[in-house]
Amino acid sequence: MTIRSMGFIAALALVGAACGTKEAAGPLEPTGPTGRVRFVNLITDPARLPLNAILESVPFGVNLGYGGTTPSSLPSPATANYSAILAGDRTLVLQKTADPTVTVATLTFTIVQDDDHTVYATGGTGGGAITGFMTTDPTPAPGAGQVAVRIVNMSPTGGALDFFVTAPNADLSTATPTASNVAYHGESQYVNIAAGTYQIRAVPAGTAPASRSASVVINFTPPATPTPFPAGGARTIVAGDAAAGGSPLRAFLLPDR
Numbered sequence: 001m002t003i004r005s006m007g008f009i010a011a012l013a014l015v016g017a018a019c020g021t022k023e024a025a026g027p028l029e030p031t032g033p034t035g036r037v038r039f040v041n042l043i044t045d046p047a048r049l050p051l052n053a054i055l056e057s058v059p060f061g062v063n064l065g066y067g068g069t070t071p072s073s074l075p076s077p078a079t080a081n082y083s084a085i086l087a088g089d090r091t092l093v094l095q096k097t098a099d100p101t102v103t104v105a106t107l108t109f110t111i112v113q114d115d116d117h118t119v120y121a122t123g124g125t126g127g128g129a130i131t132g133f134m135t136t137d138p139t140p141a142p143g144a145g146q147v148a149v150r151i152v153n154m155s156p157t158g159g160a161l162d163f164f165v166t167a168p169n170a171d172l173s174t175a176t177p178t179a180s181n182v183a184y185h186g187e188s189q190y191v192n193i194a195a196g197t198y199q200i201r202a203v204p205a206g207t208a209p210a211s212r213s214a215s216v217v218i219n220f221t222p223p224a225t226p227t228p229f230p231a232g233g234a235r236t237i238v239a240g241d242a243a244a245g246g247s248p249l250r251a252f253l254l255p256d257r
Contacts, residue, residue, distance in 0.1 A: 035111040036082035038118050041068045042154055044245035045124035048104045054093040063097050066243040067252050081255050087113040107132035125245030139234045139256045140190050148190040148234035151179040155239045158217055158249050160205035168199045172212035181205040195231035200251050220251035228253055
């Protein structure tokens with residue numbers, strides 16, 4: 001590890017100390033109207049990764065590879081799913097970790113008071129342009145013994161998809177889609193399912209039931225630790241391209257609450 005990287009991590013540790021734990025305020029310690037934000041790196045250009053995220057001139061994430069997210073990856077005790085930030089227009093600068101003088105992208109977005117937001121960095125395949133995309137995350141409180149789940153489709157290659165969140169190895173021909181016809185940049189509503197262990201699969205939208213098992217383009221079973229679908233929790237399932245763009249498609253699980 002370089003001295004520069006060590007210094008950046010030390011700065012993040014200071015941010016973490018200011019943030020506290022689960023519902024921490026950092027990194028800006030806002031004192032006015034706030035929303036909350038998190039960042040997900042879906043840049044499909046390995047040559048420009050990993051990257052550091054600088055939010056309003058404050059370190060917000062370090063060494064984020066494809067699929068990396070922050071603030072949940074900040075050093076302990078900054079383990080919040082989101083960070084509070086002043087409402088209004090905000091800027092996130094992405095720098096190459098190996099050479100922070102290289103700006104990979106600058107993303108601007110608007111924080112709405114009392115709302116949770118996820119900012120995605122996307123694109124970049126083969127040295128192409130990188131753009132930002134933001135969702136608002138109206139995280140519900142699920143019923144007893146349940147977890148709230150929604151889908152966000154960030155795969156330009158996959159197009160519109162039907163998603164199934166089922167017991168492992170369940171028969172897709174008889175399964176009901178958890179979310180149907182979710183287009184690129186589309187997002188489903190949250191739905192409540194029983195807490196437990198699930199397999200996430202996707203097929204092209206409208207695939208006939210008998211053809212689903214042979215048409216799966218995403219097949220993802222989250223690790224058992226930490227508990228992927230806990231009672232009282234909420235999760236966003238994100239569909240994305242391969243790390244360098246294109247197929248095979250991938251999925252990521254984000255904790256919302």
